[in-house]
Amino acid sequence: MLSILSEKNIYTYIHQRKLNSINKDNLHIEGHYELAIKDIVRLQEELKKPGLTTKEIAQQNSISVTTFNKYIKHALLS
Known part of the structure; x- marks a missing residue:
């Protein structure tokens, strides 16, 4: 558990x-x-850690975790 x-x-x-x-x-x-x-x-x-995981955020935005991590790496988030 x-x-x-x-x-x-x-x-x-x-x-x-x-x-x-x-x-x-x-x-x-x-x-x-x-x-x-x-x-x-x-x-x-x-x-339990506060906030959302990268997987949860990617799912909410209908993108892959890999794509979301690229956005983070290249500072493409606002």
Whole structure:
């Protein structure tokens, strides 16, 4: 759900208390973290970058991402 590339990032979020394990009392027995969906959704919102992506802007203007990037590179946007 978080589109996280590595387990290390998840452990980092847990250690930073951005994610809370709901099974912390049994963690030593179960050997894995269980996370609440509401915490994952909350963190998704925190990690969401403001604004639009180049892909979203290109789609809105019916052009390819490559063309839009060329516009950026050549300062053709106003």
